[in-house]
Amino acid sequence: MRVIVVGAGEVGSNIAGDLATDHDVVVVDIDGERVDALSYSHDVLTVEGDGSDVDTLEEAGIAEADMLIASTDDDSTNIVTCGTAGVFPETFTIARVKRPQFLRTWERGDRTFGVDFMVCTDLLAAETITGVIGLPTAQDVDTFAEGLVQMAEFELPEDSPVVGQTVQEADRFDSLTFAAIVRDDDIVIPRGDTVLRGGDDVVVIGSPDSVRSFSEAIAPEQSGPRDIVVVGGSEVGYQTTRLLEARGFSPRLIEHDPDRARWLAEKLPGTTVMQSDATDREFLERENVGDADALIAALENDQKNLLAGLLADRLGTKRTVAVVDTVEFADLFEAVGIDVAVSPREATAEEITRFTRGRRAENVSLIEGDRAEVMEFEVDADGDAVGCTIQEVAETLPDGVVFGAITRDGELTTPRGDTVIEAGDHVVVFADADAVEDVTAAL
Amino acid sequence: MRVDWRTSASLTGTVLKGLAAPLAVSAVVALLYAESPVPFLAPAAGTLVVGVALERLPRDDLYPREAFLMVSATWLAVALVGTVPFLLVGTGVFASPLDALFESMSGITTTGATVIGDFDAHPQGLLFWRQLLQWLGGLGILVLAVGLLSQLSVGGARLMETETRTEDVTKLAPRIGETARILGSLYVGLTVLLTVLLLALHYAGFAPNMGPFNAVSHALTTVATAGFSPEAESLGAFEPVVQYLVVLFMFLGATNFVLLYALTQGRAGPLRRSEEFRVYLGLVAATTAVAAVVLALDGTFPTVESTFRHALFQVVSILTTTGYASADFNVWSPALKHLLFLAMFVGGMAGSTTCSIKTVRWLVVLKSFRRELFVELHPEAVRPVRLGDEVVDESTVRDIHGYVLLGIVVFTLLTVLVVVDASRAGTGIGEFEAMGAAASTFLNIGPAFGDAGPYGSYAGFPAITKGSMVVLMWVGRIEIIPVLVLLTPDFWRS
Numbered sequence: 001m002r003v004i005v006v007g008a009g010e011v012g013s014n015i016a017g018d019l020a021t022d023h024d025v026v027v028v029d030i031d032g033e034r035v036d037a038l039s040y041s042h043d044v045l046t047v048e049g050d051g052s053d054v055d056t057l058e059e060a061g062i063a064e065a066d067m068l069i070a071s072t073d074d075d076s077t078n079i080v081t082c083g084t085a086g087v088f089p090e091t092f093t094i095a096r097v098k099r100p101q102f103l104r105t106w107e108r109g110d111r112t113f114g115v116d117f118m119v120c121t122d123l124l125a126a127e128t129i130t131g132v133i134g135l136p137t138a139q140d141v142d143t144f145a146e147g148l149v150q151m152a153e154f155e156l157p158e159d160s161p162v163v164g165q166t167v168q169e170a171d172r173f174d175s176l177t178f179a180a181i182v183r184d185d186d187i188v189i190p191r192g193d194t195v196l197r198g199g200d201d202v203v204v205i206g207s208p209d210s211v212r213s214f215s216e217a218i219a220p221e222q223s224g225p226r227d228i229v230v231v232g233g234s235e236v237g238y239q240t241t242r243l244l245e246a247r248g249f250s251p252r253l254i255e256h257d258p259d260r261a262r263w264l265a266e267k268l269p270g271t272t273v274m275q276s277d278a279t280d281r282e283f284l285e286r287e288n289v290g291d292a293d294a295l296i297a298a299l300e301n302d303q304k305n306l307l308a309g310l311l312a313d314r315l316g317t318k319r320t321v322a323v324v325d326t327v328e329f330a331d332l333f334e335a336v337g338i339d340v341a342v343s344p345r346e347a348t349a350e351e352i353t354r355f356t357r358g359r360r361a362e363n364v365s366l367i368e369g370d371r372a373e374v375m376e377f378e379v380d381a382d383g384d385a386v387g388c389t390i391q392e393v394a395e396t397l398p399d400g401v402v403f404g405a406i407t408r409d410g411e412l413t414t415p416r417g418d419t420v421i422e423a424g425d426h427v428v429v430f431a432d433a434d435a436v437e438d439v440t441a442a443l
Numbered sequence: 444m445r446v447d448w449r450t451s452a453s454l455t456g457t458v459l460k461g462l463a464a465p466l467a468v469s470a471v472v473a474l475l476y477a478e479s480p481v482p483f484l485a486p487a488a489g490t491l492v493v494g495v496a497l498e499r500l501p502r503d504d505l506y507p508r509e510a511f512l513m514v515s516a517t518w519l520a521v522a523l524v525g526t527v528p529f530l531l532v533g534t535g536v537f538a539s540p541l542d543a544l545f546e547s548m549s550g551i552t553t554t555g556a557t558v559i560g561d562f563d564a565h566p567q568g569l570l571f572w573r574q575l576l577q578w579l580g581g582l583g584i585l586v587l588a589v590g591l592l593s594q595l596s597v598g599g600a601r602l603m604e605t606e607t608r609t610e611d612v613t614k615l616a617p618r619i620g621e622t623a624r625i626l627g628s629l630y631v632g633l634t635v636l637l638t639v640l641l642l643a644l645h646y647a648g649f650a651p652n653m654g655p656f657n658a659v660s661h662a663l664t665t666v667a668t669a670g671f672s673p674e675a676e677s678l679g680a681f682e683p684v685v686q687y688l689v690v691l692f693m694f695l696g697a698t699n700f701v702l703l704y705a706l707t708q709g710r711a712g713p714l715r716r717s718e719e720f721r722v723y724l725g726l727v728a729a730t731t732a733v734a735a736v737v738l739a740l741d742g743t744f745p746t747v748e749s750t751f752r753h754a755l756f757q758v759v760s761i762l763t764t765t766g767y768a769s770a771d772f773n774v775w776s777p778a779l780k781h782l783l784f785l786a787m788f789v790g791g792m793a794g795s796t797t798c799s800i801k802t803v804r805w806l807v808v809l810k811s812f813r814r815e816l817f818v819e820l821h822p823e824a825v826r827p828v829r830l831g832d833e834v835v836d837e838s839t840v841r842d843i844h845g846y847v848l849l850g851i852v853v854f855t856l857l858t859v860l861v862v863v864d865a866s867r868a869g870t871g872i873g874e875f876e877a878m879g880a881a882a883s884t885f886l887n888i889g890p891a892f893g894d895a896g897p898y899g900s901y902a903g904f905p906a907i908t909k910g911s912m913v914v915l916m917w918v919g920r921i922e923i924i925p926v927l928v929l930l931t932p933d934f935w936r937s
Contacts, residue, residue, distance in 0.1 A: 258825075265825040266834040276823040283823065 002026070002065045003356070004091075005044075006051030006081050007072030008034045010327050011096060011121075014349035015069055017042050018370065019356065026060045029072075052080040054087060062088050069352055071096040079113045086114030094355065096348055098122050100239060119351050125344035126239035129321055130247065132340050133225060133294050135215040139201065139340065142365040143208075144376040145407040145426045150208045151179075151365055151374045152215070158198035160218045168192040173213055175414040176206035179402045179430035180372060187372055187432055189400055203367060205374065205404025205428055207412050225293035225319070229254065231278040231308045233264045236323055236344060237298035245270040252287070254278045278308045281315075290315030297322040297338075302329055309338045362426065374404065374430050377443040381423040385443055391417040393442060400432025401439055446935060449500040451513035456497025458517050462524055463491040465575050469528065473568025482531035483568065490524045508934060511925045514587065518921055521583075522548040522913075525576050528569060535564040536902050541909055545901065548913045550576035552920035553584070553798065555670025555766035555889025556912070558902040562675045567656065570673040574660040581667025581796040582630055584920065585700060586623045626700045629707065630666060630796075637692045638662040641685065650685045665689050668696040668796045670766030670889040677768040677897060683752055686769050690759050694727070697763035697791025718831045719792050719803040726802065730786055731758045734779060741776050762786040764798045766889025766897075773896030780875070780892055787882045798887030798920060800847060807835055807843050849923055850885075857881035857915055861908050868905035880904070884912040885919045 001023045005016045008029035016025050016038065025044040028051045029035045035046035049056030051070065062068065068085045070078035075097040082093040095115045097103060103120040106112045131141030140153040156163055162170040167178050167190045181188040182201035188194065196202070204214055226249075230241050233255035244251045245268060252272045255261040261275035276283045278299070289295065295312040297305035302324050309320040321340045324330050333341035354364040354373075363376040379385060385393050390403050394417075403415040405428040413419065421427065431439045466487035470480035505513070522544070529543035536542045542558045549556045550573050559565065641658035644650040653661075657673065664671045674680040678689055695703065702720065705713040714720055735754035744750040756769040761783045772783060790799025810828045818824055827834045861877040872880075876893030880901070883891035890897040894904075901909065918926045928934055 254823075261825045262827070266827050269829060269832065272821070273825040274821065274823040275825050287821065287823075 001067060001356075002061065004028060004057070004060050004062060004065045004068045006068065006070045007078070007096075008038050008046075009071070009073055010345045011349045011352075012069075012071040013038055013042075014327070014346065015071060015352050016044050018349070018353040020044050026065070028056060028060050052077055052084050054084050057081075057085060057088075062091060065091050067092045067094065067356065069094045069096075071348070071352070075099055075102055079115065082116075083114040092116045094119065094352055096121060096352065098235065100235070117355055119348055119355070121344045121348045122235040123239050124347045124351055125236045125323060125342055126243055128342050128347050129236075129240045129296055129298075129323070130243040132321060132342070133228065133244070133296065133319075134247065135212060137219045138215060140365075140367075142374065144363050144365075144374070144428045145405070145412075146410075148207065148407050148410070148412050149205060149376075149405045149426075149428050150211045151203065151205050151404070151428070151430075152211050153182075153201055153203050153367065154215065154218060156196060156198055156200045156202060157219055160198065162196050162218050163198045165196055166192065167194045167196065170196055170217075172217075173206065173210040175405070175412055176204055176210040176214055177402065177404045177414065179203040179205050179374065179404050180367070182368055182371075187368070187400065189402060189432075201368075203372075203374070203430060205402075205430065206414070207405075225249075227292045227294075228252070229289055229292045229295045229312070229317070231295065231297045231312075232299035232305075232323075233257075233260050233273075234298050234300055234323075237296070238264060238267070240296060240298060241268055241271050252292075279304070279311060281311065284311065284315055290317055292317045294319040294321065296320075299323075302326055306333060306336070306338065309333070310336070313337050367430075370433060372400070372430065372432050373436055374428065375436070375439065376426055376428050377440075379421055379423055379425045379427060379443060383423070383443065385421045386423050388421055389417065390415050390419050390421065393421065397438050397442060398432070398435045400435045402430040404428040404430055446508045446512060447503050447506070448509075448512060450503045450505060450509045451516060452497050453500040453502040454505070454509075454513045455517045455520055456494045456500070458494070459490045459520055459524065460494030460498060462494070462521060462579075463487040465579060466490065466528070466572075469568055469572040469575060472571040473566065476567040478566040478568045480568070482528045483572065485531060486524055486527035489527070511928045511934070514921055514925045515917075515929055518551065518583070518917055521579070522551045522917065525551055525572075528572050532566060532569045534566070534569075535559070535561060536900075537565075537569075541906055541913075542902060545909050545913050546573065547576065548916050549884075549889070550669075550671060551580040551583075552887050552916045553577050553580040553664075553667050553669035553764070553796065554884060554887040554916045554920075555664070556884050556891075556895070556901050556916070557671065557889075558900050558909075560900045560902060562673060567673075571656070571660060573671050574663045574673065577667050577669035577671050578634065578663035580920070581669055581696070582627060585626050585630055585794075585796055587921075625704060629700055629704055633666045633692065633695060634662050637665055637688070640688055644682075644684060644688070650682050652681055653685055661689065662692075665692045665765070665767075666696045666796065668693055668763045668765040668791065668798075670760070670764075672767060675898065678756070679769050679771075683748070686752060686756050689767065690756055693759050693763045693765045693767070696765070697723070697795045697797040699792040699794035700796075701794050702792075716831055717792075719806060722806055723792050723802045726789060727759060727762060730762065730782065731755045734758050734782055737776065737779050737782070741779075743775060757783060758786060761888060762789050763791045764886060764888045766883075768890060768897030771896065771898045773892055773898070780879075784875075784879055784882065784892075787879075787886055787888050790886070800850060800886075803830065804843050804847060806830065807840060808847055811840050811844070846923065849927075853915065853918070853923065854878075854881055854885055857885055857911065860911055861904070864905050864908045864911075867907075870903065870905060880912075885915040887916060887919050 003019055003023050004026045005012050006028045008027050016027050019025050020042045027038055027044050028047045030050050032048045035048050039046040047060045068091050070081040072078055078095040082095045085091050085093050093115050094117045096119050098121050100120050100123045103118055106118045132138050137154050138152050139155055142151045178190045180203040181190050228249055228251040230237050230251050230253045241251050241253050250270050254274045256277050258275050261273050265273035295317045297308040299305050305322040309322040313320050319339045322333055322338045324333050324341045324343050327343050327346045330341040330343050350366055362378055365374040406413045406415050407426040429439055466483045470483035473480045525547035526544045529537040529546055536558045545558050638658050641653050645653040660673050678686055702714040731754050735751050738750045738754050753770050757772050760767045788800055790801040791797035793801050793803045814826050828840050858878045858881040861881055865872040879891035880895045895901050
């Protein structure tokens with residue numbers, strides 16, 4: 001596949017890097033130095049120029065391209081670029097935007113703005129944060145089959161009751177499948193006698209209820225956050241708070257700017273908005289922020305987020321989540337004491353990459369970078385797997401594959417060896433990176 | 444910028460010109476009863492001439508100053524024209540010009556406080572004119588609310604918008620005139636419907652006393668939540684079924700007409716979602732329940748049904764500022780009278796024909812109090828006042844605080860005036876009766892307690908008191924602010 005990526009910022013470079021191994025990638029950016037740097041670090045072709053200029057796109061070979069990804073930091077540029085690419089209707093266009101209003105507009109029409117697929121950075125970050133916050137100790141959460149199936153990755157605390165148990169002992173939950181254990185950078189496919197250790201990352205697939213039960217079982221003292229504080233009313237902070245409200249929480253939101261605070265208070269009826277500096281320790285103590293179950297730092301810059309998160313951690317907040325703009329800082333944040341660092345840019349790059357792969361599967365979630373994937377397939381009537389049991393299909397596949405869930409007519413079924421696959425089923429499968437091709441071929 | 448009084452006068456002229464029609468209708472009624480039509484035809488001719496003359500004044504755009512002046516002037520002018528038939532007939536109390544003016548002002552402001560003691564002393568045509576005057580007052584306030592007050596930031600109308608904005612019904616039509624026409628049609632429709640229902644009850648034999656004259660007369664003052672009745676016993680003169688029907692229409696008259704209009708279009712959602720409506724309904728239900736229990740304990744009425752009916756009727760009548768009576772509540776126990784006194788300060792919904800403070804203003808006041816308590820504990824909290832899903836502007840909240848405070852101050856001053864003036868005139872009046880009469884006139888309810896009770900009259904109050912009440916009925920009906928604005932020097936300064 002030939003892919004043109006417009007914008008060589010963090011998101012664009014990440015996508016280009018991810019796609020370069022399997023596809024022909026052309027990167028377009030207005031900044032000559034950036035494209036030069038990229039052509040040394042990745043095996044991609046680079047073009048210097050304005051992506052919204054049809055001549056530049058032609059120079060990048062748009063006429064032969066299968067896909068164009070507009071991923072600059074400017075919403076309007078991305079939309080105009082896709083519109084320009086619309087001159088070549090054969091090319092599939094993906095636009096990255098920050099403001100959710102563009103996404104809402106796009107969702108209402110058929111190929112609005114000439115965009116085939118749109119990813120909203122801030123909304124995606126907010127969804128990631130709310131997914132993580134709802135499940136204590138969850139590192140990553142994704143949903144499949146229209147919300148019927150959830151995939152979650154948990155880090156087992158050392159003092160978790162399930163540490164030392166075998167998978168068979170820990171697996172007390174209906175409709176929950178242990179898909180994988182990530183242990184010291186290895187991916188272990190769990191067997192019934194595999195013993196769980198503290199520090200393991202466990203990937204489970206199942207109904208949202210069973211995932212929540214599991215989450216509570218591995219960390220009983222952390223079950224279900226009630227008091228959530230969001231710091232910073234940026235777009236990410238606002239969207240996160242809105243999603244938390246929609247899930248029945250009554251969060252507190254701290255915003256420094258009086259006008260913005262007023263606006264937020266008007267938009268968020270279920271939230272207590274405070275107008276204050278979130279690094280004002282006296283204020284944090286007076287409002288008992290230390291007693292909060294979770295604090296989400298969504299300020300405009302990374303340093304402030306780190307500071308707010310660490311301050312809350314020091315005051316006693318149980319769990320801290322921080323938004324980090326610069327992708328490389330994410331690990332550092334988690335190393336110094338932030339429980340989860342969420343990078344909107346990384347989430348966006350991941351979403352776009354997984355979408356380009358997902359064109360084979362319905363939906364894809366990447367585990368540990370791209371070491372493994374959780375994929376959703378809809379089984380075709382003429383597929384080879386129709387009428388076979390899971391046992392039979394699994395025998396044709398390599399080791400690193402686990403059937404996580406099957407949904408049929410909107411109902412979730414937990415797959416067992418003798419479950420027969422029918423046409424129209426949605427199958428959610430965990431697959432090691434090496435096994436992805438085989439799984440895709442089989443289903 | 445000077446006040447362009449000619450624009451205001453010209454618009455007032457248009458209204459005065461229009462008054463000729465209802466006066467002519469009353470003349471026809473007088474003729475039907477073989478009475479002289481002259482007391483109506485004379486002012487009809489007069490108001491037509493004056494109206495046309497004023498209307499010819501050069502008319503410019505209506506800015507807030509001109510609108511304030513026009514609103515205040517119109518209601519005063521209509522009250523003055525309305526006085527003329529009472530004076531010309533001149534029987535009984537109406538030999539006194541002040542009493543005639545009192546009755547007319549009470550009518551047009553839909554107050555319903557009367558100076559008439561002996562209803563048989565007056566011709567049918569005049570009694571009909573009283574009823575018609577109230578109907579015009581109810582229509583006037585409705586049109587005023589959407590047409591003008593919404594632009595004058597008096598709070599009530601803007602709140603009505605807040606309540607209904609989400610449903611896109613405030614602006615029923617792109618033009619204000621069209622909106623006013625729709626609401627006017629609804630008002631006429633409700634009046635006609637009630638007339639037909641009352642007549643149906645009459646001809647079916649369920650309401651022998653509810654002949655065509657009574658049916659039309661009561662329909663006119665029920666939907667207007669006004670309260671005049673050509674019967675000395677008010678609605679007590681009719682059968683229970685009539686009273687229940689009237690309760691329903693008083694309740695509807697005090698419901699936001701924009702929401703009622705949505706209902707006629709088959710959309711019940713806006714009404715169901717209106718927080719003000721839920722509170723209004725809750726207040727009616729709760730007050731009725733309390734009143735019924737007290738009446739039952741007092742053993743005032745013989746049956747459970749009659750106890751419930753009189754409790755419901757009186758609560759709805761007072762709370763919606765109508766002022767009809769189904770029984771002489773003046774002889775009820777003090778606990779009940781105090782309950783009804785408190786109900787006087789409620790009023791129905793904004794955007795309806797009622798007077799008084801109105802439910803939505805209390806709602807905003809209470810919510811902002813609750814907010815203040817919260818902010819005491821959390822000084823940094825930013826907490827807008829909401830009605831349903833809509834945020835109420837801080838300026839509107841301030842307007843409402845000001846309005847309620849002003850209302851209480853005016854009520855208190857009027858109470859003191861009633862007591863002092865009565866003592867000066869040697870008539871004497873109890874504190875509670877004075878408070879009742881003050882609230883009842885200023886909040887445009889009608890009957891109060893003591894001499895001013897449902898089966899009494901205001902005729903016995905001294906002249907200064909009656910004169911002040913005339914002014915305060917006027918001020919109260921147009922929500923205080925427009926008149927007070929006229930009294931500020933700034934208004935007249937360029």
